[in-house]
Amino acid sequence: MIKTLIRLFIVFSSITSLLAQSFEGSFIMHVQDDHSVNMMSVSVRKDKLILQPLDPTIPKPVKILMSKNSNDIFVLTEESGMKIAIKYTFENPPASSADTSHHITFQESGKTKTLEGFLCKEVFIDDGAGQKLQLWVTPDLGFTMAQFSEYLGKFSAGLNGGEYAQTVKYNSSEIYKKNMALEVKEVKETDATIILVKKIVKATLPESDFTTEGYMVVDIKDIPGAE
Secondary structure: OHHHHHHHHHHHHHHOOOOOOOOOEEEEEEEEOOOOEEEEEEEEEOOEEEEEEOOOOOOOOOEEEEEOOOOEEEEEEEEOOEEEEEEEEOOOOOHHHOOOOOOOEEEEEEEEEEEOOEEEEEEEEEOOOOOEEEEEEEOOOOOOHHHHHHHHHHHHHHHHOOOOHHHHHHHOOHHHHHOEEEEEEEOOOOOOOEEEEEEEEEOOOOHHHHOOOOOEEEEHHHOOOOO
16 A cells, blocks of 8 residues: 555655645646556645545545655554554655756746636656646645655655655755646656646644544564565
């Protein structure tokens, strides 16, 4: 199950510094390609974020809890009626680990369209290594690509040792610091991944949803053979 989540997040985290965060609420993220559509709920409260896969094939609810002020990542689930929080820890990579061999370019087309009630502008990105993307971005959500990808970069690196340098590269751009993408599409003919942000709700969420209180916390390092 964890490997499936990582596969879903890796595209978005590789295309998306935390700034002052003003958005509080939730949205649904659709990740789709030529073969399937996967959805997850994203909830944000102050400095914390919860990801919850919306997959009917998962036999029990699973939530991933993260905080911008901590490198600990908790996978919250239930087992035989017991609430369990499995803890993973993201290890900060050395600054020199960032790959600077490819130059990322950003180009605004001048086109705009409205998505989910937000006026968005079209931006094309070329990472210099073969990946080209079309984004529709807005500065008005109060939550940015840089903020979101910081969470996802930690998640990927913490759970499977994923590459964090790509997150650092993209988050240094003004496009990522100031905007949130409501639509992302790979520029390719087949198997193009499309990410859509929908059902955006701004609301005050209960703090009790963003804690491990009531869960038995187990460090993944203490589970034999689990890493």
